[in-house]
Amino acid sequence: ASSQLLQVLAFLLRCLHETFASGNLKGKKLIEIGCGPTVYCLISASKYFEEMVMSDFTDCNRREVEMWLKNEEGCYDWRPVIQFVCDLEGRSRSPEEVEQRMKQAVKQVLKCDVREKNPFHPLTMEPADCIVSSLCLEAACKDQETYRRALGSIAALIKPGGALVLIGVLNETFYLVGQHRFSCLVLSQSIIEEILRDLGFSIKQVNIQLTDGSEKEFYDAESFFHLVAHKTK
Numbered sequence: 748a749s750s751q752l753l754q755v756l757a758f759l760l761r762c763l764h765e766t767f768a769s770g771n772l773k774g775k776k777l778i779e780i781g782c783g784p785t786v787y788c789l790i791s792a793s794k795y796f797e798e799m800v801m802s803d804f805t806d807c808n809r810r811e812v813e814m815w816l817k818n819e820e821g822c823y824d825w826r827p828v829i830q831f832v833c834d835l836e837g838r839s840r841s842p843e844e845v846e847q848r849m850k851q852a853v854k855q856v857l858k859c860d861v862r863e864k865n866p867f868h869p870l871t872m873e874p875a876d877c878i879v880s881s882l883c884l885e886a887a888c889k890d891q892e893t894y895r896r897a898l899g900s901i902a903a904l905i906k907p908g909g910a911l912v913l914i915g916v917l918n919e920t921f922y923l924v925g926q927h928r929f930s931c932l933v934l935s936q937s938i939i940e941e942i943l944r945d946l947g948f949s950i951k952q953v954n955i956q957l958t959d960g961s962e963k964e965f966y967d968a969e970s971f972f973h974l975v976a977h978k979t980k
């Protein structure tokens with residue numbers, strides 16, 4: 748990964764650590780929406796939730812996560828990232844312990860499509876205490892109306908009083924993954940906050956990391972954000 752993306756990852760891991768270590772977000776079940784091939788969002792959370800469900804639209808991303816869960820040969824090595832989070836936690840848990848805890852807590856890796864009213868159709872999901880979604884909605888939704896509806900579908904999967912941890916990019920039009928160019932929905936912080944308030948969320952925290960423009964050939968986000976909101980109704 749590029750140096751700026753490593754900085755962004757460190758920023759996000761710190762935000763996630765602070766969010767969960769605060770002790771305000773815990774419960775039985777957490778769902779991650781649009782995990783991609785990654786598990787970094789669940790490292791801190793794994794201490795506070797009994798069961799976690801991961802999900803993504805593409806088969807290959809879910810397969811990558813499954814490989815890691817089952818310790819299959821050639822799976823991605825998340826240990827350096829887990830180690831980083833263990834250091835943030837003051838080494839109260841060892842990386843081995845955390846990895847084992849994560850693998851035990853993730854009960855399912857499901858297909859989801861945030862553009863559907865029920866993203867897990869044909870399954871019916873019990874609402875969760877917490878939903879985490881990172882860099883997914885702006886990639887999945889072609890316009891603001893689709894984004895608004897997708898957040899509405901996600902909100903319906905959260906229990907009243909539950910929490911949404913949303914990570915995303917502001918004012919990004921595209922990003923590259925290897926040679927592939929993906930388009931991205933341009934969003935502002937105020938639009939996202941307005942949509943969340945309309946959906947009955949109370950916004951508890953927003954953290955922003957500005958980019959320096961040095962990697963504009965690879966992605967043109969103005970900033971990355973981490974947001975915590977509680978569902979009040």
Ligand SMILES: C[S@@+](CC[C@H](N)C(=O)[O-])C[C@H]1O[C@@H](n2cnc3c(N)ncnc32)[C@H](O)[C@@H]1O
Pocket residue numbers: 780781782783784785803804805808859860861862880881882883884886887
């Ligand atoms: C930029 S990646 C982010 C992946 C990961 N969460 C991360 O932070 O690196 C966007 C993800 O959204 C997923 N995605 C795209 N369209 C989707 C949809 N309609 N429903 C759910 N996920 C979708 C992609 O498969 C991809 O894994």
